Amino acid sequence: MSTAETLADSASETLPDALREEIRLLGQHEAHPRAACIEALQRVQREFRWVSDAHLREVAGLLGMSAADLDGVATYFNLIFRRPVGRRVLLLCDSVSCWLMGRERLEAHLSARLGIRPGQTTPDGDVTLLPTVCLGHCDHAPALMLGDALHGDVDTQKLDAILEAAG
Amino acid sequence: MARVTVDGIQVEVANGSSVLQACEAAGKEIPRFCYHERLSIAGNCRMCLVEVEKAPKPVASCGYPVMDGMVVKTDTAVVRKARRAVMEFLLINHPLDCPICDQGGECDLQDQAYSYGADHSRYAENKRAVKDKYLGPLVKTVMTRCIQCTRCVRFATEVAGVPELGATSRGENMEIGTYVEKALTSELSGNLIDICPVGALTSKPYAFMARPWELKRSDSIDVMDAVGTNISIHARGAEVLRILPRTNDEVNEEWMADKGRFSFDGFRRRRLDQPWVRAHGKLQPARWQDAFVAIAHGLQGVHGDRIGAIAGDLCDAESMVALRDLMVSLGSPNLDCRQDGARYDTTRREFYTFNTSIAGIEESDALLLVGCDPRHEAPVLNARIRKRYLAGRYPIGVIGHPTADLTYGAEIIGDRPAALTGLLEGGLAFAEVLKSAKRPMIVVGQAALARDDGAAVLAACWKLAESVGALADDWHGFNVLHHAASRVAALDIGFLPGRGGRSVAGMMSGGVDVLWLLGADEFHPARIGPDTFVIYQGHHGDAGASRADVILPGATYAEKPGTYVNTEGRVQRAFQAIMPPGEAKEDWRIIRAFSEVIGMTLPYDNLDAVRARLTEVNPVFGVQGLPRFGSGDRSGPAGDVAALGNAAFAPGIGDYYLTNAISRASPTMQECSRVYTQPVVQAAE
Numbered sequence: 001m002s003t004a005e006t007l008a009d010s011a012s013e014t015l016p017d018a019l020r021e022e023i024r025l026l027g028q029h030e031a032h033p034r035a036a037c038i039e040a041l042q043r044v045q046r047e048f049r050w051v052s053d054a055h056l057r058e059v060a061g062l063l064g065m066s067a068a069d070l071d072g073v074a075t076y077f078n079l080i081f082r083r084p085v086g087r088r089v090l091l092l093c094d095s096v097s098c099w100l101m102g103r104e105r106l107e108a109h110l111s112a113r114l115g116i117r118p119g120q121t122t123p124d125g126d127v128t129l130l131p132t133v134c135l136g137h138c139d140h141a142p143a144l145m146l147g148d149a150l151h152g153d154v155d156t157q158k159l160d161a162i163l164e165a166a167g
Numbered sequence: 168m169a170r171v172t173v174d175g176i177q178v179e180v181a182n183g184s185s186v187l188q189a190c191e192a193a194g195k196e197i198p199r200f201c202y203h204e205r206l207s208i209a210g211n212c213r214m215c216l217v218e219v220e221k222a223p224k225p226v227a228s229c230g231y232p233v234m235d236g237m238v239v240k241t242d243t244a245v246v247r248k249a250r251r252a253v254m255e256f257l258l259i260n261h262p263l264d265c266p267i268c269d270q271g272g273e274c275d276l277q278d279q280a281y282s283y284g285a286d287h288s289r290y291a292e293n294k295r296a297v298k299d300k301y302l303g304p305l306v307k308t309v310m311t312r313c314i315q316c317t318r319c320v321r322f323a324t325e326v327a328g329v330p331e332l333g334a335t336s337r338g339e340n341m342e343i344g345t346y347v348e349k350a351l352t353s354e355l356s357g358n359l360i361d362i363c364p365v366g367a368l369t370s371k372p373y374a375f376m377a378r379p380w381e382l383k384r385s386d387s388i389d390v391m392d393a394v395g396t397n398i399s400i401h402a403r404g405a406e407v408l409r410i411l412p413r414t415n416d417e418v419n420e421e422w423m424a425d426k427g428r429f430s431f432d433g434f435r436r437r438r439l440d441q442p443w444v445r446a447h448g449k450l451q452p453a454r455w456q457d458a459f460v461a462i463a464h465g466l467q468g469v470h471g472d473r474i475g476a477i478a479g480d481l482c483d484a485e486s487m488v489a490l491r492d493l494m495v496s497l498g499s500p501n502l503d504c505r506q507d508g509a510r511y512d513t514t515r516r517e518f519y520t521f522n523t524s525i526a527g528i529e530e531s532d533a534l535l536l537v538g539c540d541p542r543h544e545a546p547v548l549n550a551r552i553r554k555r556y557l558a559g560r561y562p563i564g565v566i567g568h569p570t571a572d573l574t575y576g577a578e579i580i581g582d583r584p585a586a587l588t589g590l591l592e593g594g595l596a597f598a599e600v601l602k603s604a605k606r607p608m609i610v611v612g613q614a615a616l617a618r619d620d621g622a623a624v625l626a627a628c629w630k631l632a633e634s635v636g637a638l639a640d641d642w643h644g645f646n647v648l649h650h651a652a653s654r655v656a657a658l659d660i661g662f663l664p665g666r667g668g669r670s671v672a673g674m675m676s677g678g679v680d681v682l683w684l685l686g687a688d689e690f691h692p693a694r695i696g697p698d699t700f701v702i703y704q705g706h707h708g709d710a711g712a713s714r715a716d717v718i719l720p721g722a723t724y725a726e727k728p729g730t731y732v733n734t735e736g737r738v739q740r741a742f743q744a745i746m747p748p749g750e751a752k753e754d755w756r757i758i759r760a761f762s763e764v765i766g767m768t769l770p771y772d773n774l775d776a777v778r779a780r781l782t783e784v785n786p787v788f789g790v791q792g793l794p795r796f797g798s799g800d801r802s803g804p805a806g807d808v809a810a811l812g813n814a815a816f817a818p819g820i821g822d823y824y825l826t827n828a829i830s831r832a833s834p835t836m837q838e839c840s841r842v843y844t845q846p847v848v849q850a851a852e
Binding site: 066067068069071072075076 | 320324330331332333334335336337345346347
């Protein structure tokens, strides 16, 4: 089984009824249902880790938008994933402060340790490595996020510790 | 009203207008790419920057509302510098491949680069390249040229009502595309070509054909439907290379349907370019004189009431009045233009025209469609309905075949005449909607009239219009929607059975001995009796010509000057764009020439005289424009409401892309038909 197959298993499932209902309510809460689209996409992503074509179409229908319109929103934001990601997403800041403080070394270390380049997922579907714009943690550069946790002053040792602790 | 000073010129514009509109009112030209007056405002190209006094930096005039006392400057050093900077950004990723781009010569980016472009680029990095998209057989894409103005996205979403286009990603990676790779399912898709300010969306059939300055432009009228879209035919030499819409706010705004825009390649295929006479069961090429003699021979000894004539859907008024006059001189009462067998009452014009007028749709506040599919029968008119729908509070009811998406929300009330009875008796909820509306509209289509109880349906619709208050002194909400371009003119001329005359059905199966078909192709020729002598006058070797004993080669609408009356009853003139091929001739001249052969010379021998004759037959042909009117006489058309049948209304036209002899001969339309109307298995996404 390839990485893509490991990750994409849930893509064609329809959204669970509870989630559909939740998204519908999110839309009802707004004057224009489409105003809830970002939150709805986030909800789908929390459930399925990424937003598949089928799910995007379903959400568009629930919020009275066209799929093309919603895809415009989904692709606009970096953190709405329109392709499968692993169980954990590692966002490595690539802004100037982190770059000055040696983020390239971290990237090389990660690539060596995990065997993937930025944008790829480990074959076991565990970690996806993505570069990200400034995390706002420049005073503790270089910075990264693993899942929802922000880590600063990262060096290779700390990086190993973070990966092992969360793994 | 707000008073605004633009470059020292005082103008007054309505509150809520944009600065750009104020500048235009002052006669100042503002460069723009994303702004389009018939679409929503996006404000993303930044080309329309102007200086507004007291504003700290230049403002995008398209999206900036005016305020009373505002002072605007459109041509200062700051404005010029800002626009130059915007242009430099736009050109960073533009390929500058003008020599191989079809937009060259009529490109907004090219034109404005003359005013605001630099003579060289400071950008030495690699330019971005974008994969082309598939938008169907009509629109060619070169997405690398796209400047992301999103006019196409807004057009598809707002006007065409098919929200299939979108802009994905952000910044430099932004791309326009269909969400799923597939042809854009709209009958108005050709307008994307006009609306694109650069060469990203161009015409596929016109690709690499010509430069705009090589083309001769002739004003004409589209005859592919009965909307009467104002068009401009662009030809080089003897060949039509493209057709574009002309702006007419009362009819088509600036839109045009795909069939009218792209079916012209049918002009050069299956053409009848010389007369033919059937000898020993086989059609043989002949000279004009021989063809006329053969017809005269066929007419010999035939009594007037055994002669008949049928006018087709694409005829000009001139040829129809000439043929009618010829038939009258031959003593024939057998005339008909209703190939589909529709029932009309022609005692008053308001019984068969679109009385609200197309522009009037925007003033209506409720709509009932009876037996019509405006999306396919009149796509441009449908865009007007959608425009009204988008303005809000516009309930729409449909009685008829539940067809595909009309591009707006409509309530299906019923599929058979019983629903009309229900509305009349108030048993259906929609009756209340119509009654409470101040300016309701009822639109009756041909599918409702082309049936045995057509007269009853017509009468019922009028009665309903009267009872819900659609007929008032200042409002006429009763409308008939035609889809044959010649139909209203034919009814105005009286191309209908005279006293004791036969209709189309009566002329079939040997009902007449001699039958003159003027471009009539919309019935199965086998219905004509085997012993009937058939004359086919027309431009294409279609159904009618195959059955003919004599073929007289006529001209298409592009090859003759003609008068057409649209579904509203608006009389419009078309000019000749190209010469008819071979020996083909202008149609009324053929009839006039033949009348001389049999010694019944028609009393006109130039175009002005024929048109004078038209006005004599019906004064409406002398009326310019279309004054809006309310309803005077409230008495309805003949027809017994009690005679309403129970059969469901048939669907409207079958295949939108192949409705007449020209479009059936067009390879482009055949390809569209293959792509759009035949079910294809969708590839897995």
